[in-house]
Amino acid sequence: xxxxxxxxxxxxxxxxxxxxxxxxxxxxxxxxxxxxxxxxxxxxxxxxxxxxxxxxxxxxxxxxxxxxxxxxxxxxxxxxxxxxxxxxxxxxxxxxxxxxxxxxxxxxxxxxxxxxxxxxxxxxxxxxxxxxxxxxxxxxxxxxxxxxxxxxxxxxxxxxxxxxxxxxxxxxxxxxxxxxxxxxxxxxxxxxxxxxxxxxxxxxxxxxxxxxxxxxxxxxxxxxxxxxxxxxxxxxxxxxxxxxxxxxxxxxxxxxxxxxxxxxxxxxxxxxxxxxxxxxxxxxxxxxxxxxxxxxxxxxxxxxxxxxxxxxxxxxxxxxxxxxxxxxxxxxxxxxxxx
Amino acid sequence: xxxxxxxxxxxxxxxxxxxxxxxxxxxxxxxxxxxxxxxxxxxxxxxxxxxxxxxxxxxxxxxxxxxxxxxxxxxxxxxxxxxxxxxxxxxxxxxxxxxxxxxxxxxxxxxxxxxxxxxxxxxxxxxxxxxxxxxxxxxxxxxxxxxxxxxxxxxxxxxxxxxxxxxxxxxxxxxxxxxxxxxxxxxxxxxxxxxxxxxxxxxxxxxxxxxxxxxxxxxxxxxxxxxxxxxxxxxxxxxxxxxxxxxxxxxxxxxxxxxxxxxxxxxxxxxxxxxxxxxxxxxxxxxxxxxxxxxxxxxxxxxxxxxxxxxxxxxxxxx
Numbered sequence: 001x002x003x004x005x006x007x008x009x010x011x012x013x014x015x016x017x018x019x020x021x022x023x024x025x026x027x028x029x030x031x032x033x034x035x036x037x038x039x040x041x042x043x044x045x046x047x048x049x050x051x052x053x054x055x056x057x058x059x060x061x062x063x064x065x066x067x068x069x070x071x072x073x074x075x076x077x078x079x080x081x082x083x084x085x086x087x088x089x090x091x092x093x094x095x096x097x098x099x100x101x102x103x104x105x106x107x108x109x110x111x112x113x114x115x116x117x118x119x120x121x122x123x124x125x126x127x128x129x130x131x132x133x134x135x136x137x138x139x140x141x142x143x144x145x146x147x148x149x150x151x152x153x154x155x156x157x158x159x160x161x162x163x164x165x166x167x168x169x170x171x172x173x174x175x176x177x178x179x180x181x182x183x184x185x186x187x188x189x190x191x192x193x194x195x196x197x198x199x200x201x202x203x204x205x206x207x208x209x210x211x212x213x214x215x216x217x218x219x220x221x222x223x224x225x226x227x228x229x230x231x232x233x234x235x236x237x238x239x240x241x242x243x244x245x246x247x248x249x250x251x252x253x254x255x256x257x258x259x260x261x262x263x264x265x266x267x268x269x270x271x272x273x274x275x276x277x278x279x280x281x282x283x284x285x286x287x288x289x290x291x292x293x294x295x296x297x298x299x300x301x302x303x304x305x306x307x308x309x310x311x312x313x314x315x316x317x318x319x320x321x322x323x324x325x326x327x328x329x330x331x332x333x334x335x336x337x338x339x
Numbered sequence: 340x341x342x343x344x345x346x347x348x349x350x351x352x353x354x355x356x357x358x359x360x361x362x363x364x365x366x367x368x369x370x371x372x373x374x375x376x377x378x379x380x381x382x383x384x385x386x387x388x389x390x391x392x393x394x395x396x397x398x399x400x401x402x403x404x405x406x407x408x409x410x411x412x413x414x415x416x417x418x419x420x421x422x423x424x425x426x427x428x429x430x431x432x433x434x435x436x437x438x439x440x441x442x443x444x445x446x447x448x449x450x451x452x453x454x455x456x457x458x459x460x461x462x463x464x465x466x467x468x469x470x471x472x473x474x475x476x477x478x479x480x481x482x483x484x485x486x487x488x489x490x491x492x493x494x495x496x497x498x499x500x501x502x503x504x505x506x507x508x509x510x511x512x513x514x515x516x517x518x519x520x521x522x523x524x525x526x527x528x529x530x531x532x533x534x535x536x537x538x539x540x541x542x543x544x545x546x547x548x549x550x551x552x553x554x555x556x557x558x559x560x561x562x563x564x565x566x567x568x569x570x571x572x573x574x575x576x577x578x579x580x581x582x583x584x585x586x587x588x589x590x591x592x593x594x595x596x597x598x599x600x601x602x603x604x605x606x607x608x609x610x611x612x613x614x615x616x617x618x619x620x621x622x623x624x625x626x627x628x629x630x631x632x633x634x635x636x637x638x639x640x641x642x643x644x645x646x647x648x649x650x651x652x653x654x655x656x657x658x
Contacts, residue, residue: 020499021499145585147589150626160620277502281503281596285616299507302512307511311508
């Protein structure tokens, strides 16, 4: 099968998953009790049948469920993601404002995971069962064992409260004006417009949340790279490379590591889901205005349109990332394309 | 037929008789010693596990938490709900080694009582999730057809969401905060992985010769599934569930942390971290103790899980 056929098949599959996902989110929010109208109006107003009927009509809650779903998907495709019940603003607008913040944070978290995880994995594998290996494995174990929200508090306590080296929660310093929106990601917008002061402030505020969010992925990447590097070091082609008289550095870098990176890329892609999940807690701690904190506030207020919107957008990002991972995987390893 | 037999297969071929004695016992390989008990694969695994110091350390930490939680009512500690407002938000001292919370409650006592909630809840929810997920996956893999499609596509749909987002949605639509809602959400989020793992195992084993033999002897499908296939699928499931208990504890604590899990006055570790964080960073001990408690349990489970992985995998055993 050619590369493009492979991509087309993956895209169809992704589309199919998205349809299932939208049905799942929709039925989830509607199958179970909980009265959104009461949540908005309070008990007394909600008991008034006229007020209730008016709101039900307005939000389409009086239509049969399958019809509500058809309306919902139709509206989604036209960019109408409904109106938040709690503050009457369009959900799509809120998501547009917040998605870039989460993507920016996840990007930096991913950079942290790779920049720390890859060297740790390599050092551990090259020093198997010696002290550098034990140290690296302990760090990665910490990364995968510390609850994200607790690590966040710990780092804030040490670097913000005690040492005062780094700023506290928030995306920009108090009173600082964000640069005019281009991408919605403050660092990139500031960079494009040459606003160095804002860029510096934004980067400083990204350090702690990015470490917190990326710690789990870092651990996974390092562990995976260590085990796949150890496995590939014992393979025939590595022995051949050594037999040819290649230096150890060249054997590791251009033979063993190249193959060990394939499963690592896959795992990295899969942990992106973990990033989106971790973003919920990280954003809550660091008052980060992304979709994670949005999901939490929507859930606490039982704001169904907002919750449906955020769940759907997260699933869409997740599916797209997995698609991207599949494509990269296909590029790295031609054998995958034929399966 | 596999080209290379694993230790376990050799042991099975030899009828459970000790087939590969270890050199440290000084016995002659292949010689059966009369009167000596047959060595089971499980026994082998336990023996290997006992030689892994970190795995044993993990097991001891885990068991300690369970025992401490179990004995909470008889331990000489304060009532976890006893409030002494004159002692609120006190830093660690000899009277309160882990400090007190904003209602003057003793943190040691709340951590100990929290162990009664968090640890057994994590184990229980994974036990139930594992059983349900494995059964669904096994039936899907063995029966195939429409059952397979329905079960595995539902699993795919759930796996298309990051776990905590789905858990948040489930908890919210279940009527808001509450430990049981949080645990149910965790269970719904985690079963598909077991179904997938088990289905793969069943598909692999289904085509083996001993299943064909059982089929040709006229055994019914239920018997084949439960007596012949399922007993051969234990190792990866045991390892995964050990590691997942940690994941379940963290996920449940995370839900409590964002206000969708355990509600006051329940002494639950995640909820305690949230209360500590709400009070401010200057009261560091408030969130520190429950965080360390969660971390110790999760690390213990990781050590144990890694050890079990080595112990149950014949290729790694003894390594």
